[in-house]
Amino acid sequence: MTINRRVFLGTTAAAAATLSAPMIARAQTRARVVVVGGGSGGATAARYIARDGGDAIDVTLIEASRQYYTCYFSNLYLGGFFDLEDTAHSYGRLAGHYGINVIHDWAAGVDRDARTVSLAGGGSVPYDRLVLSPGIDFIPDSVPGWSVNVQDRMPHAYKGGTQAALLRAQLEAMPEGGTFAMVAPPNPYRCPPGPYERISMVAHFLKENNPTAKILIADPKEGYSKQVLFEDGWERHYPGMIERIGPGFGGDNVEVDAEAMTLSIDGVVETVDVCNVIPAQRAGTIAFAAGITDGNWAPVSAYDLSSRVDPNIHVLGDSAAQGAMPKSGFSANSQAKVCANAVVAALTDARQFPARFSNTCWSLIGTEDGVKVGATYEATDEGIVASDTFVSQLGETAEVRAETYRESLDWYEAITTDMFV
Amino acid sequence: MRDARAAIGALALAALAAAPSPSLAEGDAAQGERLFRPCAACHMIGEGAVHRVGPQLNGLVGRAIGAVAGYEFSDDLVEAGVDGLVWDADALDRFLAGPRDYFPGTRMVFRGIRSEEDRQHLIAYMRDAGGVAGEVVAEADTEAVDPEVAAILGIAGDVPYGEYLANECTACHRAEGGGDIPTIRGLAPSVFIAGLVAYRNGSREHQVMNTVSRRLGDEEIAALAAYFQSSE
Numbered sequence: 010m011t012i013n014r015r016v017f018l019g020t021t022a023a024a025a026a027t028l029s030a031p032m033i034a035r036a037q038t039r040a041r042v043v044v045v046g047g048g049s050g051g052a053t054a055a056r057y058i059a060r061d062g063g064d065a066i067d068v069t070l071i072e073a074s075r076q077y078y079t080c081y082f083s084n085l086y087l088g089g090f091f092d093l094e095d096t097a098h099s100y101g102r103l104a105g106h107y108g109i110n111v112i113h114d115w116a117a118g119v120d121r122d123a124r125t126v127s128l129a130g131g132g133s134v135p136y137d138r139l140v141l142s143p144g145i146d147f148i149p150d151s152v153p154g155w156s157v158n159v160q161d162r163m164p165h166a167y168k169g170g171t172q173a174a175l176l177r178a179q180l181e182a183m184p185e186g187g188t189f190a191m192v193a194p195p196n197p198y199r200c201p202p203g204p205y206e207r208i209s210m211v212a213h214f215l216k217e218n219n220p221t222a223k224i225l226i227a228d229p230k231e232g233y234s235k236q237v238l239f240e241d242g243w244e245r246h247y248p249g250m251i252e253r254i255g256p257g258f259g260g261d262n263v264e265v266d267a268e269a270m271t272l273s274i275d276g277v278v279e280t281v282d283v284c285n286v287i288p289a290q291r292a293g294t295i296a297f298a299a300g301i302t303d304g305n306w307a308p309v310s311a312y313d314l315s316s317r318v319d320p321n322i323h324v325l326g327d328s329a330a331q332g333a334m335p336k337s338g339f340s341a342n343s344q345a346k347v348c349a350n351a352v353v354a355a356l357t358d359a360r361q362f363p364a365r366f367s368n369t370c371w372s373l374i375g376t377e378d379g380v381k382v383g384a385t386y387e388a389t390d391e392g393i394v395a396s397d398t399f400v401s402q403l404g405e406t407a408e409v410r411a412e413t414y415r416e417s418l419d420w421y422e423a424i425t426t427d428m429f430v
Numbered sequence: 431m432r433d434a435r436a437a438i439g440a441l442a443l444a445a446l447a448a449a450p451s452p453s454l455a456e457g458d459a460a461q462g463e464r465l466f467r468p469c470a471a472c473h474m475i476g477e478g479a480v481h482r483v484g485p486q487l488n489g490l491v492g493r494a495i496g497a498v499a500g501y502e503f504s505d506d507l508v509e510a511g512v513d514g515l516v517w518d519a520d521a522l523d524r525f526l527a528g529p530r531d532y533f534p535g536t537r538m539v540f541r542g543i544r545s546e547e548d549r550q551h552l553i554a555y556m557r558d559a560g561g562v563a564g565e566v567v568a569e570a571d572t573e574a575v576d577p578e579v580a581a582i583l584g585i586a587g588d589v590p591y592g593e594y595l596a597n598e599c600t601a602c603h604r605a606e607g608g609g610d611i612p613t614i615r616g617l618a619p620s621v622f623i624a625g626l627v628a629y630r631n632g633s634r635e636h637q638v639m640n641t642v643s644r645r646l647g648d649e650e651i652a653a654l655a656a657y658f659q660s661s662e
Contacts (some may be wrong), residue, residue: 041544057597087602338599346597365645367601369638383638384647397644399637412610416638420601427600 038190039067040356043126044138045116045295047072049079049101050142050325050341052428057349058140059099060109065357069110069134070103071126071194077429078169080200081338083423085373087166087177088210091218096169098429116143119299121319137353141307142325142341143293144168145199148305149246149287152192152265163284166197168209179283180214186221187282190272192263193228194287197306199336201234202382206289208371209239212247213375225254225281227274229261234335235372235382241403242374292328306330311388312364313351314344325350332392333384338369343386371417378409379414432577455553460501462555475560476496482632483624484538488570488590490517492563500572502618506535516563520556522553537621539612553597567592575611578631582623587656596661598642620654626651 042062044055047070053169077098083089103109115129125133126327147165149156155163166176183189189211193204208224215222224247233239243251259275267287291305301307301316307324308317311329316322320421325348326341334340347364352363369383380401386393400415465616466475472483485501487630495515496507503511515521524635525532526549528542575583599614607613614622628634629643630651644652646654 148510263497311590342601343598350597360590362591365595365598367598369602381637385641387645397641399641401637415610416602419604419611421601422608423602423604423611426604 014271020124035271039065040137040235040357041069041135042138042140043068043069043071043138043152044073044136044142046142046144046293046326046340047074047077047125047391048142048144048326049338049424049428050099050327050345051140052077052103053160053345054140054142054323054349054352055109055343056103056107056428058352059103059109059348061349061353061359062357064354068107069111069112069136070115070133071111071112071128072100075099075113076170079174079338079421079425080169080203081171083169084203084207084210085140085165085213086173087180087207088213088373090210090373090376091097092172093177095174098425100429102108102430105339107297117298118321119295121299121322122293124321137298137356139322140325140345140352141293141296141299141301141322141328143295143328145290145327145336146293147288148291151195152286154265154267154287155286159323161162163272163286165287166285167203167290169285169288176283176285180211181218183215183219183222183282185219186223186224186306187219188223188279189215189283190225190227190279190281190285191287192265192272192286193226193230193233193260193283195261195289197227197336198287198290200337200370201337202239202370202372203235205235205239205287206374208251209242209246209374210373212243212250216247216248222250224251225272226251227260228253229254229274231256231265234370235380235400238380238401239372239374239383239413242378242380246375246378250405290327292324296324296328299335303330307402311393313393323352330392332386332389333395334366334368334386334393335370337368337370337422339370341418342427343367346390366393369420371413371420373414373417377414379412379417381411381413382415383416448617450512451512457505457552457557459546459551459554459558462553463559464545464550465552466555466559467516469521469552471628475568475569479560479568479570480573480576481624483621483628486570488560488568489563489566490560491519491522491553493517494563495521500570502620504533504537519553522556526552537612537617541610554581561661575620576624576627577623578627579620581626582621582645582652582655583650586650587652587654588649589653589656589660591650592653592655592657595646595650596657599654601640614658615661617658619659622655622658623651626654639646 021205042058044051055068055070079096082091082096088090098314100111106112116126117129118127125135127133146257164172164176166172262275262276264273292307292331296302296307302332307328309324309329314323316324325344327336369381371380371381382400384395384398436655442467448473473487480486481501485498494511496503496512526543529536529538602611603617626643629639
């Protein structure tokens with residue numbers, strides 16, 4: 010057999026491993042990047058670092074799930090516009106084509122001095138650079154009466170896959186004329202228009218299948234993303250079906266009882282048929298375990314998404330406190346590319362280019378009635394700031410709205426290709 | 431080359447004169463002018479027309495497909511013209527009904543016009559405003575290039591920078607292209623640059639593309655054009 014460079018490095022590493030010093034031996038050969046979390050931020054970062062780093066960088070992706078379900082477009086599944094299977098994506102090509110070492114396990118802890126990530130299943134993985142993209146977790150007791158222990162009765166459906174399937178099943182099982190309730194989250198949270206697109210999709214489903222049913226929203230926020238567009242759409246598509254109770258009327262003072270299936274708003278108890286509780290959110294648990302959080306999130310530099318606590322760690326997407334970008338899959342994907350460029354430039358002789366970001370959040374209000382909001386962003390010392398923004402307008406033609414919807418379908422294909430293909 | 435094109439044009443014109451399409455006569459040019467408005471974001475027609483994002487359309491009816499001087503057409507259209515296909519009434523009608531159904535490789539970003547009547551109006555307008563092949567009703571300037579586009583064409587694009595900038599594009603533009611968001615790989619720089627310049631200066635409207643292109647400097651557009659030309 011021909012001994013090429015790759016085989017030679019491999020055997021060196023293997024020999025060193027038997028001497029229990031694999032970290033030192035490999036550090037001299039290939040730089041090691043470990044990515045935790047295989048969503049929009051993590052999968053994109055792993056793919057771009059592996060692609061652009063070539064043989065110089067060894068990339069490991071730690072992700073518990075073998076199949077990733079996007080949270081975005083799960084609302085379209087609830088409304089009957091998208092199949093749940095079409096929100097599922099596998100890591101096969103990241104491993105097979107890009108040579109990324111994909112480990113299906115939970116990252117349990119980070120030893121920042123030793124630069125290792127410990128795995129729930131045992132063992133640890135060394136890194137030169139660590140990228141954390143763990144999405145969100147829920148703040149315990151933010152909705153009195155709710156915890157993850159009752160998420161099967163009162164689903165959050167704010168992570169894709171099984172929770173979305175459960176919420177859809179509950180929607181289908183609602184009695185005629187029943188009540189669908191949502192406890193909306195306080196700012197900041199993942200996907201700012203998400204709860205309201207969900208209301209739209211639930212209303213669409215009910216209009217077709219259970220037209221006398223009601224939708225009740227308890228909302229702790231005064232206002233929300235694309236509010237005038239949603240309210241206009243609800244009036245046109247689902248008149249009289251949706252009631253939103255804001256903070257002035259007790260929307261910020263709720264309690265649930267999963268056993269009794271009740272929602273209490275300002276002390277007034279109502280029995281509901283479905284209760285979708287979207288709790289207050291914070292950075293994924295591993296960010297706290299790594300000790301890089303300040304309050305609920307992990308502050309980062311806008312220039313390369315590096316942690317303000319530890320420059321060898323980068324934080325992407327929902328978990329990062331970066332400034333003005335919304336917590337969205339599009340934002341995480343955008344940040345991942347800036348981070349990937351910076352990481353590859355730091356570990357090889359590749360060029361580093363100035364950070365630039367963009368985001369668009371599409372929402373579907375009814376059949377072929379799509380809206381969007383978005384912006385371009387730039388990096389400053391204080392954080393990421395918006396440079397230019399746009400939003401859909403009231404009174405747009407049906408053709409414009411249909412085009413916006415169709416473009417969102419193209420975007421879904423494109424971004425998931427950008428992450429996994 | 432020039433002779434061959436002229437010959438094709440003359441042949442087409444002869445065919446047109448010999449058998450005028452009855453449906454073509456039905457179109458109402460005044461209604462067609464209204465329908466042309468969205469087309470005008472990319473195409474010029476009439477006196478002084480020049481190539482912009484799309485080719486100028488003077489003398490379109492009856493001219494060889496994908497063969498007008500000074501514009502870089504997609505391979506599909508060039509091949510059609512070489513095979514002797516011309517923009518007769520039937521070909522125009524078929525193309526306007528669904529550009530990519532007719533020529534899957536076309537760079538024209540347009541879903542098509544469902545109404546046959548509207549297509550006939552549009553064809554009637556283009557025939558009146560731009561004339562038929564070989565019969566000049568309005569002078570076109572096929573050598574003219576928008577000075578903003580020409581300035582960027584003169585910049586040597588930095589391909590690695592373009593590849594980095596392209597990361598922003600790939601969040602929405604797939605290599606294979608989608609039904610509404612087209613592929614932008616392998617585009618001729620003149621077409622790519624004219625497209626971004628039109629979005630940047632607002633002559634072509636699209637909320638996302640206007641916003642994204644407004645922050646692109648000339649160097650950045652040149653870098654993107656160089657990168658996308660090199661990536662198939």
